[in-house]
Amino acid sequence: MVTKQVTLDQAWSGGNIDCLSCSIRSSALLSGLTEQDFEQMHEPVEQLDMQPGEVLYKVGDPGRHLFTLRSGLIKLVQYLPDGTPRIVRLMRSSDTIGLEILVAEQYEHEAVVLRATGLCRYPKEAVSRFNQTNPVFHKDLMLRWQKALSDADTWLTQLSTGPAKKRMANLLLRLKEENSTDCFLFSREDIGSILSITIETASRTISEFKRTGLMKEIRHNHYALDVEGLTRLIES
Amino acid sequence: MVTKQVTLDQAWSGGNIDCLSCSIRSSALLSGLTEQDFEQMHEPVEQLDMQPGEVLYKVGDPGRHLFTLRSGLIKLVQYLPDGTPRIVRLMRSSDTIGLEILVAEQYEHEAVVLRATGLCRYPKEAVSRFNQTNPVFHKDLMLRWQKALSDADTWLTQLSTGPAKKRMANLLLRLKEENSTDCFLFSREDIGSILSITIETASRTISEFKRTGLMKEIRHNHYALDVEGLTRLIES
C-alpha cells in the first residue's frame, strides 16, 4: 500500500493532491467543502494506492477512517457462521466505504482490493463534524447512505435470486463499462462468492455463455457482451 | 386502514396520542424532540392501524411520509424483471420505513402488512427539517439508516445463502420472540419469497423440522423452537 499525505495546504491549494479541484470532485466525499472547512481538519486527508489482494480493513477493526474510491474495484465481504465468505457489495469509483463508523465503533465488512485501486482517506472526526455543520455535505452523505441501501437491495434481487444463468447475466451487465459492451471479470472464486454458487458452476455458466455467443473473450478475463441477449435471458 | 389524527396540541400535550410520552418513545422516530419542535410542524403526526394484506405504499408512489412501527409486522417487497416478488426486509416494532424519501421522490419498495400493525406517520418535510436542526435527531436518523443497511447485509448472508434448511433455520431464529422459544410464522408463499425457495420446499422443510423435533407446532402457525438444534444446524 502506497500512501501520500495531503497537508492542509495541499488539500485546498493548487498542490498536487488537491481536494478542492479533485478530478472526481462532483462525486467525491469532500466535494462542496470550502477552504475554511479544510483548515479545521486536524488530521490530513491521505491518498492510498492499493494492489489486488491487499486488505483495507477487516470485520471488527476499530474504524477511524472513511474512504472514497478514485479508481479501481473493492469487494466488501462478510462471513457466514460456517466460515463461508460472501461478497455483499462491490465498490467502484466515487463510492464511499466505511460509512458505518459514523455511528459504530468498528467496520462491519472486510474490504479487499480486486483491481488496482486509488482512494482517498478521511478521518472519521472530520467527516462527522462536516456532517453536522455543513448542510450540503450532510445531504450528500445521506445520498450515499441511501445509495448503499439501494445497492444492497439490488444485490439481493438481481444477484442472489433465481437460477445461476440469470444471476450471472445480471452480474455481467452490472460489470459492463458505460457506453460499451466491454466487461472485465475476476476470479471464479470471487464470482462464486458474489452469486452464491460454486466455482465450477461459475466456470460452466461462463463457458456456456461463450458457446452460445452471449459473450466473447477478447483477452484474459476481458469480454464483449451481447447485451441484448443477456437482457432477454434475465427477463424471460 | 384506520387513522387517528394527532393535532399539534395532542402531539406534545398529555392527550391520548402523545409523541412526547410515547410508549416506544426511546425508539420512536420523534423521540428527543421538544415541545417547540412539534409547534413547528405544519402537518400533524397521524396514527394508523392496518390489517394483514393492506398496502401502505407501492414502488414509485410519490413519497410524502415516513413511518415508525409501534407494533406488528410489515414486509418490504421488490419485483424482479420477470415479475417474481422478493421480500427484501421485514420491519418490526420501532423500525422506521420510507427513509429513502428523504433523498428521493418515490418509495423504493412495496410495503405490505403481514400482521395487524400500528404505526405513526410523519410528514417528510418535518422530518427533514428536524434532521437539519436537531443534532440528536440527526444522529438517531443516521443510526436508523445504518441499521437498515446492516439488516440488508444480514438478510443476504443469513437468508439468501446456502441450502434451504440453513436459511429456514436462520429465519425461524430471527422470527423468534425475545426470551422465549416461541415463533409465529406466516404463509408459505411469504416464506418462499423471503428465502427465495418455492412454497413446496418451504413446506417440506418445515415438515422435516417438525418430524426431527427442531420445532413443535403449538397451534396454527405458532411453533416452539429447538434453539440449540437450529443453531447447530446453521453452524455445521
Added chain:
DNA sequence: CGATGAATTGACATGACTCAACAACTGTGG
C-alpha cells in the same frame, strides 16, 4: 355443509454441488 384457497405430500425432472482429472497459466530456479 359445500366451496374456496392454502398447505402438504408424492413422483419425477432438472439444476447445482461434489469429487476428480486434466489443462492453462504463473512464477521460480537452474
Added chain:
DNA sequence: CCACAGTTGTTGAGTCATGTCAATTCATCG
C-alpha cells in the same frame, strides 16, 4: 530459455437438493 511446482480454470460423471406438476388434505368462511 527451459523445467518444474503451484495455482487457477475447465470439464466430466455421479449424487443430491430443489423445482415442477399433480393429487390430496386441511382450514376458513359463507
